[in-house]
Amino acid sequence: MAEEDSGPSNIRVICRFRPINDKEKTLFADKQVCEFPNDRHTVIINPQSDSAGPLNFIFDYVFSPSSRQEDVYNISAKPTVEAVMQGFNGTVFAYGQTSSGKTFTMTGSDITDPEYMGIIPRMVSTVFNQIETSDAKIEFQVKVGYCEIYLEKIKDLLDTSKNNLKVHEDRTRGVFIADLTEEYVSSDEEVYQLMKIGSDNREVGYTNMNAGSSRSHSIFILTVTQTNSIDYSAKTGKLYLVDLAGSEKVGKTGAAGKRLEEAKNINKSLTMLGNVITALTDGKSSHVPYRDSKLTRVLQDSLGGNSKTSLIVTCSPSPFNESETISTLRFGVRAKSIKNKPKVNREYTINELKLMLAQAKEEISKKDRIIASIKKTMENSGLAVIDEKQLKSIDDEDDVSPQGESDAKNSEVYAELIIEIEDLRQKLSEETRIKDKHKLHEDLLTQEKEQILKGNEFLYKQISDLQNRQSQTLEQLREKDDIIEKLTVENDYLKQELNQEIDKKLTLESQLSEKEAELSNLSRNITKRLTEEKWILEEKLSTEIDKNKQLISEIDRLEKDIVKKLKDKTKIKLIEESHKQEKERWMNEKKTLINELNLKGKKNADLQLMIDVSEEKYRALENTMSDGEKTLKRRSDALEKNLERLSLMYHQLVTQKSMLKVDKQICDRKIARLTEKSTSNDKQINDLSEKISILERENISLLDQTVKLELKIRLIQGTIASNTRIKKVIRGGGDNTLFKAPFNRRANSAISESRQEDENYDD
Numbered sequence: 001m002a003e004e005d006s007g008p009s010n011i012r013v014i015c016r017f018r019p020i021n022d023k024e025k026t027l028f029a030d031k032q033v034c035e036f037p038n039d040r041h042t043v044i045i046n047p048q049s050d051s052a053g054p055l056n057f058i059f060d061y062v063f064s065p066s067s068r069q070e071d072v073y074n075i076s077a078k079p080t081v082e083a084v085m086q087g088f089n090g091t092v093f094a095y096g097q098t099s100s101g102k103t104f105t106m107t108g109s110d111i112t113d114p115e116y117m118g119i120i121p122r123m124v125s126t127v128f129n130q131i132e133t134s135d136a137k138i139e140f141q142v143k144v145g146y147c148e149i150y151l152e153k154i155k156d157l158l159d160t161s162k163n164n165l166k167v168h169e170d171r172t173r174g175v176f177i178a179d180l181t182e183e184y185v186s187s188d189e190e191v192y193q194l195m196k197i198g199s200d201n202r203e204v205g206y207t208n209m210n211a212g213s214s215r216s217h218s219i220f221i222l223t224v225t226q227t228n229s230i231d232y233s234a235k236t237g238k239l240y241l242v243d244l245a246g247s248e249k250v251g252k253t254g255a256a257g258k259r260l261e262e263a264k265n266i267n268k269s270l271t272m273l274g275n276v277i278t279a280l281t282d283g284k285s286s287h288v289p290y291r292d293s294k295l296t297r298v299l300q301d302s303l304g305g306n307s308k309t310s311l312i313v314t315c316s317p318s319p320f321n322e323s324e325t326i327s328t329l330r331f332g333v334r335a336k337s338i339k340n341k342p343k344v345n346r347e348y349t350i351n352e353l354k355l356m357l358a359q360a361k362e363e364i365s366k367k368d369r370i371i372a373s374i375k376k377t378m379e380n381s382g383l384a385v386i387d388e389k390q391l392k393s394i395d396d397e398d399d400v401s402p403q404g405e406s407d408a409k410n411s412e413v414y415a416e417l418i419i420e421i422e423d424l425r426q427k428l429s430e431e432t433r434i435k436d437k438h439k440l441h442e443d444l445l446t447q448e449k450e451q452i453l454k455g456n457e458f459l460y461k462q463i464s465d466l467q468n469r470q471s472q473t474l475e476q477l478r479e480k481d482d483i484i485e486k487l488t489v490e491n492d493y494l495k496q497e498l499n500q501e502i503d504k505k506l507t508l509e510s511q512l513s514e515k516e517a518e519l520s521n522l523s524r525n526i527t528k529r530l531t532e533e534k535w536i537l538e539e540k541l542s543t544e545i546d547k548n549k550q551l552i553s554e555i556d557r558l559e560k561d562i563v564k565k566l567k568d569k570t571k572i573k574l575i576e577e578s579h580k581q582e583k584e585r586w587m588n589e590k591k592t593l594i595n596e597l598n599l600k601g602k603k604n605a606d607l608q609l610m611i612d613v614s615e616e617k618y619r620a621l622e623n624t625m626s627d628g629e630k631t632l633k634r635r636s637d638a639l640e641k642n643l644e645r646l647s648l649m650y651h652q653l654v655t656q657k658s659m660l661k662v663d664k665q666i667c668d669r670k671i672a673r674l675t676e677k678s679t680s681n682d683k684q685i686n687d688l689s690e691k692i693s694i695l696e697r698e699n700i701s702l703l704d705q706t707v708k709l710e711l712k713i714r715l716i717q718g719t720i721a722s723n724t725r726i727k728k729v730i731r732g733g734g735d736n737t738l739f740k741a742p743f744n745r746r747a748n749s750a751i752s753e754s755r756q757e758d759e760n761y762d763d
């Protein structure tokens with residue numbers, strides 16, 4: 001038998017992480033902030049920016065990014081769908097930031113693909129499968145409605161002309177959307193078609209986070225009514241499948257204009273959803289603000305009311321969405337403690353009531369029979385009870401009353417019951433009246449409250465704006481922190497560099513001051529030196545001026561000198577002339593002398609020959625005649641005296657020659673000195689150089705001639721010398737041929753010796 005009332009139950013919260021998307025990959029590669037222990041209930045978040053350490057979140061089930069659509073359906077939605085088939089209301093809603101996978105989870109990327117179809121198409125299959133396998137006496141009616149809440153208006157997605165539907169509530173139907181188009185369906189395909197129509201009519205748009213982002217909350221409503229054709233009992237289960245709009249911060253979506261307006265509205269309704277959850281779970285709030293937004297109003301039964309509800313929180317694993325992921329998980333944890341009171345939505349038909357009455361009668365008679373048997377047992381055992389009399393009277397009545405009387409009594413009881421019910425109805429109408437009175441009072445209060453709520457709304461708006469701004473500011477702060485961190489690092493680096501630069505600067509400054517000191521010393525020294533040099537130069541200058549003056553006077557003098565020397569030159573020329581003449585004379589004399597000398601030499605040779613002959617004869621005569629010896633000796637002595645006289649003459653000639661030589665050398669030196677002077681004069685006085693050079697050239701040619709003369713003189717002298725040494729040569733032998741050769745040889749060596757002597761002298 002189906003469960004009629006399951007008692008209070010918590011909302012089931014399931015968490016699903018999607019795989020990292022391309023954008024996140026670009027920014028953070030494959031980095032994930034979440035860990036999934038094996039228990040399937042826990043997710044651990046390791047915040048990148050929080051030093052507080054890992055955060056643990058526990059849910060009814062946790063799906064990692066690798067989860068399959070089928071598993072998500074089986075765990076999160078199938079139990080709810082099955083409950084709906086038993087007459088419960090059920091809700092499955094997806095909450096998470098944009099692009100976290102809400103639509104992927106609820107609808108799927110392809111509603112016809114068994115791998116990728118989401119919860120809604122799978123739920124349709126479950127419903128129709130169950131219908132197929134149900135008892136034939138049960139009649140099913142399946143209706144589908146599809147709407148969205150966009151900018152606080154409920155829009156019918158199956159009939160877009162209805163774009164501002166109202167939310168109503170009554171005792172039998174609970175909270176419902178009035179006038180919503182609900183199509184009866186009998187197959188999966190029909191539901192898919194309606195889903196397609198509805199999806200095409202949805203408000204989606206491009207955001208930075210998701211190219212096909214849902215900009216509204218979509219609600220897919222499936223109502224299953226089942227009627228028992230035998231007992232006419234009926235059960236109605238209503239399933240709400242809700243795909244909420246993204247819960248992210250406005251700033252991150254890059255929204256502007258219409259998208260910004262949407263985002264603010266989405267934020268507002270999600271804030272209201274959060275408020276409802278807070279009021280339901282904090283244990284303090286006496287009022288739950290369902291009426292603050294269309295979303296919370298529609299979901300009133302799903303949150304804390306008559307519904308079996310599952311919440312799927314969808315998250316991104318990337319550090320890029322870390323803060324949104326944490327806030328989504330916190331939302332899920334809060335929602336987990338909401339308690340619902342689901343019950344089967346059952347309708348009792350008259351037949352059912354009659355049957356119930358018959359069953360009650362049957363029950364009463366059963367009880368009567370039990371009482372009778374107890375009474376009999378007591379009587380048999382002789383026991384007495386406190387209300388024995390009453391019991392006895394009943395017994396008596398039972399004993400005496402015919403069966404017809406007993407039926408009449410039952411009818412009376414029934415009539416009494418009816419009266420009692422009537423009383424209760426009256427009491428109820430009285431209570432309703434009082435309640436109406438209270439309602440009036442409550443309406444006044446509600447009006448007051450609404451005003452307060454409006455104020456609240458304004459405050460909420462401000463709060464949400466502030467929250468948005470706060471989150472943006474936090475984001476900016478985080479970015480700034482990063483920048484500050486970078487800048488700090490850079491700053492430190494720059495500081496280091498600066499310190500190094502300062503050190504360098506200090507070193508340079510000290511070097512500079514040293515250099516400056518050196519420089520000042522140097523400049524002082526240089527100045528001193530320059531001054532000294534200046535003085536010296538000044539002195540030199542004055543000396544030079546003096547010298548210049550001297551030079552000028554010298555030049556004057558030299559000019560005079562030159563003039564004088566020119567005169568001297570003429571003199572030299574005259575001297576040279578005379579010298580030449582002298583030389584010629586001397587040469588002539590020399591020639592004469594040489595001739596004489598030759599003659600004398602010849603004579604001498606003849607004499608020598610004669611002497612030799614005489615000596616020969618003498619020696620021959622010495623041997624033969626001693627008288628003649630003495631005569632010959634006398635002759636010999638006379639000859640020796642002649643020879644001595646000749647030698648004396650020769651020596652006189654040599655002396656004369658050396659005197660001439662000395663004269664000549666004096667002249668040479670004079671000429672050399674004059675030439676030197678003339679050369680230096682040439683250098684100093686340019687304008688006179690030409691004349692002087694002519695003179696010099698003449699001088700040089702004179703010198704040449706002189707040298708040549710010298711040479712000739714030396715040659716002559718050599719000849720003379722060689723002639724003067726004849727005596728020594730003869731001493732060795734008598735052979736004439738032998739005589740000539742050594743003579744010539746000696747003469748040559750004498751000439752070279754004489755030259756050597758001259759050269760040495762000149763030096």
Ligand SMILES: Nc1ncnc2c1ncn2[C@@H]1O[C@H](COP(=O)(O)OP(=O)(O)OP(=O)(O)O)[C@@H](O)[C@H]1O
Nearest residue numbers: 018019098099100101102103104210213214245246
């Ligand atoms: N579990 C998943 N496995 C593979 N792809 C996924 C999963 N979840 C989401 N996606 C992909 O991520 C993208 C965004 O997902 P989806 O549109 O469902 O996000 P959303 O939460 O509905 O966003 P919005 O709030 O903007 O509508 C889609 O391309 C979708 O196919």
